[in-house]
Amino acid sequence: MIADVVLIALLALALVVGVSWPLIAGGHEVVEVAVDPARVALDDEITASLQAIKELQFDHQAGSLSDDDFQRMERAERANAARLIRRRSELDGDS
Amino acid sequence: MSLFGRGVLLLALATAVFTVVAALIGRAPAKRAWYQASRRGMYALFGLFAVAVGTLQVALLRGDFSLENVAGYSSREIQWYFKITALWASQAGSLMFWALILTGFSAIAVYTNRARNRDLMPIVIAILGALAGFFALVLSFATSPFATVDVVPENGSGLVSALRNPYMITHPPMLYLGYVMVAIPFAFAMAALVTRRLDTGWLTSMRKWNLASWTFLGIGIVLGAKWAYESLTFGGYWIWDPVENAALLPWLTGTAYIHSVMVQERRGMLKVWNMVLILVTFALTIFGTFMTRSGITSSVHAFGARTVGPYLLGLLVVTLIGGMYLIITRLSYLKSSHSLESYFSREAIFLYNNLLLVGLAFIVTWGTLYPAMTELFTGEKITVGTPFFDQVAAPIGIVLLILTGVGPLIPWRKASPKQLRQRFLWPTIAGLVSLPLFLLTDARGSWPVLVTLVFAVFTTVCIGMEFWRGMAVRHAHGGVTWLSALGQIISRNRRRYGGYIVHMGIVVVICGIAVSKSFVTEGQFQLRQGESATVSGYTFTAISLTRRRTAQAMRVEAAVDVKNASGDHVGTLRPAMNAFTSNPDMGVEVAIIGGPTRDIWMYMPSLRDGVAPFKVFVNPMVSWIWAGGAIFLIGAVVAGWPEGRRRRVPDPVVEAERAAA
Numbered sequence: 001m002i003a004d005v006v007l008i009a010l011l012a013l014a015l016v017v018g019v020s021w022p023l024i025a026g027g028h029e030v031v032e033v034a035v036d037p038a039r040v041a042l043d044d045e046i047t048a049s050l051q052a053i054k055e056l057q058f059d060h061q062a063g064s065l066s067d068d069d070f071q072r073m074e075r076a077e078r079a080n081a082a083r084l085i086r087r088r089s090e091l092d093g094d095s
Numbered sequence: 096m097s098l099f100g101r102g103v104l105l106l107a108l109a110t111a112v113f114t115v116v117a118a119l120i121g122r123a124p125a126k127r128a129w130y131q132a133s134r135r136g137m138y139a140l141f142g143l144f145a146v147a148v149g150t151l152q153v154a155l156l157r158g159d160f161s162l163e164n165v166a167g168y169s170s171r172e173i174q175w176y177f178k179i180t181a182l183w184a185s186q187a188g189s190l191m192f193w194a195l196i197l198t199g200f201s202a203i204a205v206y207t208n209r210a211r212n213r214d215l216m217p218i219v220i221a222i223l224g225a226l227a228g229f230f231a232l233v234l235s236f237a238t239s240p241f242a243t244v245d246v247v248p249e250n251g252s253g254l255v256s257a258l259r260n261p262y263m264i265t266h267p268p269m270l271y272l273g274y275v276m277v278a279i280p281f282a283f284a285m286a287a288l289v290t291r292r293l294d295t296g297w298l299t300s301m302r303k304w305n306l307a308s309w310t311f312l313g314i315g316i317v318l319g320a321k322w323a324y325e326s327l328t329f330g331g332y333w334i335w336d337p338v339e340n341a342a343l344l345p346w347l348t349g350t351a352y353i354h355s356v357m358v359q360e361r362r363g364m365l366k367v368w369n370m371v372l373i374l375v376t377f378a379l380t381i382f383g384t385f386m387t388r389s390g391i392t393s394s395v396h397a398f399g400a401r402t403v404g405p406y407l408l409g410l411l412v413v414t415l416i417g418g419m420y421l422i423i424t425r426l427s428y429l430k431s432s433h434s435l436e437s438y439f440s441r442e443a444i445f446l447y448n449n450l451l452l453v454g455l456a457f458i459v460t461w462g463t464l465y466p467a468m469t470e471l472f473t474g475e476k477i478t479v480g481t482p483f484f485d486q487v488a489a490p491i492g493i494v495l496l497i498l499t500g501v502g503p504l505i506p507w508r509k510a511s512p513k514q515l516r517q518r519f520l521w522p523t524i525a526g527l528v529s530l531p532l533f534l535l536t537d538a539r540g541s542w543p544v545l546v547t548l549v550f551a552v553f554t555t556v557c558i559g560m561e562f563w564r565g566m567a568v569r570h571a572h573g574g575v576t577w578l579s580a581l582g583q584i585i586s587r588n589r590r591r592y593g594g595y596i597v598h599m600g601i602v603v604v605i606c607g608i609a610v611s612k613s614f615v616t617e618g619q620f621q622l623r624q625g626e627s628a629t630v631s632g633y634t635f636t637a638i639s640l641t642r643r644r645t646a647q648a649m650r651v652e653a654a655v656d657v658k659n660a661s662g663d664h665v666g667t668l669r670p671a672m673n674a675f676t677s678n679p680d681m682g683v684e685v686a687i688i689g690g691p692t693r694d695i696w697m698y699m700p701s702l703r704d705g706v707a708p709f710k711v712f713v714n715p716m717v718s719w720i721w722a723g724g725a726i727f728l729i730g731a732v733v734a735g736w737p738e739g740r741r742r743r744v745p746d747p748v749v750e751a752e753r754a755a756a
Contacts, residue, residue: 001098008102011146015106019113019139022131040211041296048299052361058588061571062564064506066514073508 042088049081096159100150100241104234107143107194110136111228118220133220137205140227141198148195151188151240155181160251163242164188170253172647177259183267184258186388186403187240192268193384194230196275201227204279208300215297218286226278229410238402256673256682262322266315270342273312274380277345279304281377284370288421293428295360302590303735305356309349310731316342317604317724328683328698330617330712332720333608335484340463341383344456348376351452354502358442361507363432365442367422368449370429374418379456381411386463437509444502448495455491459484485612489543493550496605499598500554503561521560526553537614547609551602558595558602565592585733593734600727607719616713621706622655631713632660633695638667640707648673648682651702655709657688657695670699670709689718 017024056077060070114136121130151164155178160166168181168188183189201223208216234240257263280301287297319342320332333339352372358365385407422429435443462479469477504518529552530545538544562581565588569580585592618630622637629635638654652671659665666688673682688695696712 004096004099004102007099008106011103012106015110015139015143019110019135020132021135022128026128044211044296044299048295048360055588055591058565058568059506061568062561063514063517064504064564066506066511069506069508 039088039091042084042091046081046084046088049077049084053077053081096150096154097162097241097243100147101235101239103143103147103150104191104231104239104241107140107147108228108231108235110139110143111224111231114140114224115221115228118217118224122217130217133217133224134205134209137198137220137224137227138202140224141195141202144191144195144198144227147234147240148182148191151191152179152182155179158251160249161243161247162240163244164240166244166248166251168251168254170251172250173253173259176264177254180258180264180267181254183271184254185240187234187238187242189267189271190230190238190403191234191240193271193275194227194234196268196271197223197230197278198227200276200279204282204304212283212286212297212300214290214292215283215286218289219282222282222285223278226282229406233403233406237406253675255680256675257326259682260322260326262318262325266318266322269311269315269318271315273308273310273315274345274383276304276308276311277349277373277377277380280308281373284373285418285421288370288425291425291428293366293425298356298360305349305353306731306735309346309353310728310735312342312346312349313731314724314728316346317721317727321721324696324717325685325687326683328685328700328710330696330698330710330714331615332611332717335459335462335479335481337463338383338387340459341379341386344459345376345379345383347452347456347459348372348379351449351456352376354445355449358445362442364435365446365449366429366431367426370422372449372453374415374422375453378411378414378418381407381414382460385411439505439510439515441502441505441507444498444505448498448502451491451495451498455488458487462487489609492605492608493543493547496547496550496554496602499601500550500557503595503598504557518560519557522553522556525556526550538610541613544609544613547605551606554602555599558599561595562592589736589738590734593730593732593736596730596733597727598730600723600725600730602723603726604720604723607716607723610716611714611720614715618711618713619709620711621708623705623707628709630711633665633711633713634658635668635697635709635711637707640702640705642702645673648675650674651699651707652684653699653702653707653709655686655697665695668695668697670697672699672701691718692716694718 053074056065056070056074059065060067060074065073114133117129117136118133120126121128121133151162153159154162154165155169156175158165158169158171158178164181164185164187168184169178173181181188183192201220204223205216205220208219212219283297283301287293316339319339323329323334323339324332352369355365355369355372359369385404388403388407435446437443462483465479466477469475500522501519504522506514510518526549530549533539533545533548538548562584565584566577566580569575569583570577575583616631618628620628620630620635622628622635622640624637624640627634627636634657636656636658638656640651640653642649642651644650650671650673652669655668655670657665657668668686668688669684670686671684673684675682683698683700686697692715694712694714694717696714698710699707700710701708
């Protein structure tokens, strides 16, 4: 019984210190990952856009898209990818 | 041990409350320390539930019968691995296991998004922390896994025989993994609604979670069917039991979501529909848990204790009202980028598929709840039986089977008549050619089976042609064999080709279900040693009928020789029945001779005065269901396999930009 209570008390103490350490340290804890989330999101969007272009090309070659549809959709996706890449370059230039 | 376990659960409750508060404060950019504390809270919650589960596991393995959950679900005699699985045999134990998985996945989601979705993560953590807190609350005050007994028994009751089965080691955890994983995409969806960050970024982050939860649910359902087939005495694998239905429902809406989210990613459509689907899928996981634990339905799968029903109902109501409020108030952010241009486009096919899946889910929900509702309002006890569900599910299943083949062959946006002719010529010819061949078989006796098999051929050729076209494109580039081309198209577009493999698995499962449901033969007879009986052309001869006492039970068993109509020996069936000494339960061991075309299933309920009654089923093509499940799993693994690091290739857009510059 006493051993159980002591164990719980120790666990609670470790928990309080461990979980609230960023508050105890006054918010000066080292930032774990110094990556700009906006930049990461942009990378994801660029990857998705490039993947979409590849899929469009594949679908067209496999006969799943007509020439007209392919040209229009690919043009739109390329423009989107170029816009995203330009935005990333601007972001990198800013930083 | 009881005090320690209860203390850990109370600490988990306090930590969950702190995590939610810290996450909400941490939303402000200036309060980064609070956000970091909330993330640590999420990790701590996982640790605390791991300690709590570990404590109960130690009690189960050591046989600490002072705990209700050990005395009621374990005993000295049962094997050590069944002592471990006894964790999810009890209501409280299974809820604690559920909480462990939830907090484990939550911790993984928090860790993998440490550098992503900063706007969403505080709300995600708050929602997941609140869910963990809900379980800590229920486990602390409604049904404690560490409750003690007044008088400590010498030995426990042990597990009921239906749970002493290898499939019970894997089936419940698979279902729990599937159920619980849905919470992650749900939390992200709700966070996207709260923060109004409704771009496709969070959808991309959730792809793997969606696929994994759907896969685990699917495999859990197949394993549950296999468990029922091998452990219960009705000779089948699915009887539309309320708890079976409860597992199927989120899988149906999850299947709809996996398809409709592709429409959103590709065409910017169905944004509201997708939000509703993810909300409904998560709500159905809670509904399934409620069905199993509230006592509103009777089922072989249900838990005896009914103390947590009101809590789960409360969670369900809060989830639905809160989710619908967020969707309605964010409608202006969920406008489609495009509209449906043709009823013959891939997005239209996905929409039809969604309507059918959700329609089926609605009918199954209605059929499942109708008896309970009728009893509640009129006091009359009625049942909605298997024929109702079969009659509804069969036509919907056939149309879904057709869409499974048609969908991938129709292009996005719209299809021209010429494209449709080119794409569907060979599948249609294959289907038509197969019709007279099937008419030569027993399938001619059932038109639904005939239609199913013809469209299964159609869909298989559709899927095969998609592989063929992809290989042809890759092969045309030169330098690769056809086999390498196959490997390359799969490895370069795992999501697409993994999906096709999953479709193939579904086709195989549907064929197995259609044939096994329609052409089952049942026979019942009594035999003395040396006597024979015939069912469906098979002759069953009792070689031996014995009764003996084992360490755990009084056991009766039979050895029955089986010969086919030609007199060839097919195998020996060994059904048995155990009357356990530790509990009043009767342990059934059905015997099965399996095969690709049919299973011979046998059950022996007793042995009296040298006479044994037998129940025999000759079930055609049941093994196709298990094989289809395996193909489904392979496809899902292919689709979800992480993309490896690839050699950097010139980017067409970058190259174009460079050229322009």
